[in-house]
Amino acid sequence: MDATLIPGPVRGKRLYEAKCAVCHGSDGQGAKAADGSWLFPPLWCDSSFNTGAGMAETFTAASFIRSNMPVAGGAIFPLGQGGLSDQDAVDIADYFAHQPRPVFAAKADGGC
Ligand code: HEC
Numbered sequence: 001m002d003a004t005l006i007p008g009p010v011r012g013k014r015l016y017e018a019k020c021a022v023c024h025g026s027d028g029q030g031a032k033a034a035d036g037s038w039l040f041p042p043l044w045c046d047s048s049f050n051t052g053a054g055m056a057e058t059f060t061a062a063s064f065i066r067s068n069m070p071v072a073g074g075a076i077f078p079l080g081q082g083g084l085s086d087q088d089a090v091d092i093a094d095y096f097a098h099q100p101r102p103v104f105a106a107k108a109d110g111g112c
Contacts, residue, residue, distance in 0.1 A: 001059055001062055001063040001066065001086060001089070001090070002086050003059060005086060005087055005090045006090075007058055007090050007091055007093070007094030008087075008090075008091045008094070009091065009094045009095040009098065011091045012090075012091030012092040012093070012094050012095030012096075013095045015088055015091060015092050015095075016092050016095050016096060019070050019084075019092075020043075020069065020070060020092065020096075023039075023040040023070070023071070024040050024041070024042070024043050025040075025042070027044075027045065028042055028043040028044035028045060028048065028096060028099055029042050029045060029047075030042030030043070030047065030048075043096045043099070044096060044099030044100060044101045045099070045100060045101065046102065048101045048102065049101065050101055050102040050103065050104040051101060051102070051103050051104045052104025052106065053104070055097070056097050056101065057097060058090065058093050058094045058097050058098075059090070059093070061093035061096070061097045062086070062089040062090045062092075062093035062094075063089070065084060065089050065092060065093055066084050066085075066086060066088075066089035069084070070083070070084075
């Protein structure tokens with residue numbers, strides 16, 4: 001992942017709505033199966049990963065989504081993942097990484 005890229009969260013929001021919201025929801029809420037298990041994990045708000053997760057950091061999240069998301073959204077990898085450029089991934093990641101989510105206590109306290 002090219003760490004010199006400048007994140008553009010406004011463009012990222014547009015791309016998120018076009019490529020990600022179908023599964024993860026316009027409000028990042030994810031989607032559950034009939035039995036209550038997660039079908040598509042939430043990306044922000046109450047049930048999402050917390051502020052201590054690497055996924056809450058723009059470039060870590062960008063690297064993950066460039067290789068793994070959207071599922072079945074492209075034609076590059078065997079399962080159809082991929083198709084995001086580095087800039088797309090950084091823009092989208094910067095948008096969702098900075099949404100509200102549960103606070104990781106040790107981080108909030110400044111602890112380990
Ligand atoms: C077709 C449905 C689908 C689309 C479209 C999709 N995802 Fe996902 N996403 C999933 C599924 C399913 C998982 C869970 C994968 C797993 O646990 O192995 C997931 C996992 C994730 C995770 C990890 C969440 C966590 O708590 O660890 C992130 C971040 C993510 N997706 C971001 C995105 C972004 C950003 C996009 C758009 C570029 C996107 N996804 C598009 C289905 C989708």
